[in-house]
Amino acid sequence: MSETTAILPAVTDAMALEAESVSAWFGDHKVLDRVSLAMPARMVTALIGPSGCGKSTFLRILNRMHELVPSASLAGEVRLGGDDIYDTGVKVVDARKKIGMVFQKPNPFPAMSIYDNVVAGLKLTGTRVPRTGKDDLVEECLTKAGLWLEVHDRLRRPGGALSGGQQQRLCIARSLAVRPQVLLMDEPCSALDPTSTRRIEETIHELAGEVTIVIVTHNMQQAARVSQQCAFFLAEQGQPGHIVESGPTDRMFGAPDDPRTADYVNGRF
Ligand code: ADP
Ligand code: MG
Numbered sequence: 001m002s003e004t005t006a007i008l009p010a011v012t013d014a015m016a017l018e019a020e021s022v023s024a025w026f027g028d029h030k031v032l033d034r035v036s037l038a039m040p041a042r043m044v045t046a047l048i049g050p051s052g053c054g055k056s057t058f059l060r061i062l063n064r065m066h067e068l069v070p071s072a073s074l075a076g077e078v079r080l081g082g083d084d085i086y087d088t089g090v091k092v093v094d095a096r097k098k099i100g101m102v103f104q105k106p107n108p109f110p111a112m113s114i115y116d117n118v119v120a121g122l123k124l125t126g127t128r129v130p131r132t133g134k135d136d137l138v139e140e141c142l143t144k145a146g147l148w149l150e151v152h153d154r155l156r157r158p159g160g161a162l163s164g165g166q167q168q169r170l171c172i173a174r175s176l177a178v179r180p181q182v183l184l185m186d187e188p189c190s191a192l193d194p195t196s197t198r199r200i201e202e203t204i205h206e207l208a209g210e211v212t213i214v215i216v217t218h219n220m221q222q223a224a225r226v227s228q229q230c231a232f233f234l235a236e237q238g239q240p241g242h243i244v245e246s247g248p249t250d251r252m253f254g255a256p257d258d259p260r261t262a263d264y265v266n267g268r269f
Helices: 055-062 092-098 114-124 131-144 164-176 194-207 220-226 249-254 259-265
Strands: 017-026 029-039 044-048 072-080 099-102 182-186 212-216 229-234 242-248
Touching: 017 055, 029 055, 029 072, 029 229, 029 242, 044 055, 044 220, 055 072, 055 099, 055 182, 055 212, 092 099, 099 164, 114 131, 114 164, 131 164, 131 194, 164 182, 164 194, 194 212, 194 220, 212 220, 220 249, 229 249, 229 259, 242 249, 242 259, 249 259
Parallel strands: 044 212, 044 229, 099 182, 182 212
Antiparallel strands: 017 029, 017 072, 229 242
């Protein structure tokens, strides 16, 4: 059996986000073991694998949210455009500005207006936009998130009044407002109905090519539909999570190297 290291594409300038030999712990419980993955710029990478194998932990390491847990520690490197995001000279807020996150459960500020939800990301990260530019930015972000046509005449309504799928697209718009290079999405559709899921997938298609997307999904059809690259995570018999195999989505689904990948993507797990 091959070692835990993934098959890495050659590292070039075009590789937006790279994790190299990332291990993670909560206290002395090791949950990730030497995960290496290059996530090419302006492509969609899907992280797949059973619950508990460390996908969310890995995603949180990619934008320095892991360090918010007091017991958490990690080893290894994460680079964006070649620069270590954990370098002592890098401010956390600057790393998170470049690397946005959308969660499983839509979490807009419910009492805040749709408009203010979109610009809230700017305030949280201290990003300055001239007052006159805000309207344009709100329109642009809501358009990219596929929500503008539905809400343009009710921007002062509270975010919490939207449907679940609309709320998730509002959260995507909020993330986009700071113009991130990377968008991390942790099971963004698992709380949504099939129609809303389809709308989010369309949004992902439209955003890819502009931002680098890393999405965790339990839906294999979704992984096949939206991603160009997949990484299969597994935690075996109490072992920490690791990447069994990663590569182009077509190959991961059509002709994976590892029988465990074939079992998982074919639902025999
Ligand atoms: P996945 O997203 O693949 O389901 P997670 O990254 O959520 O996996 O979890 C990986 C492991 O880390 C699990 O064993 C989980 O119990 C543990 N874990 C996750 N978050 C914490 C935390 N805040 N404190 C302690 N253990 C955690
Ligand atoms: Mg998870």
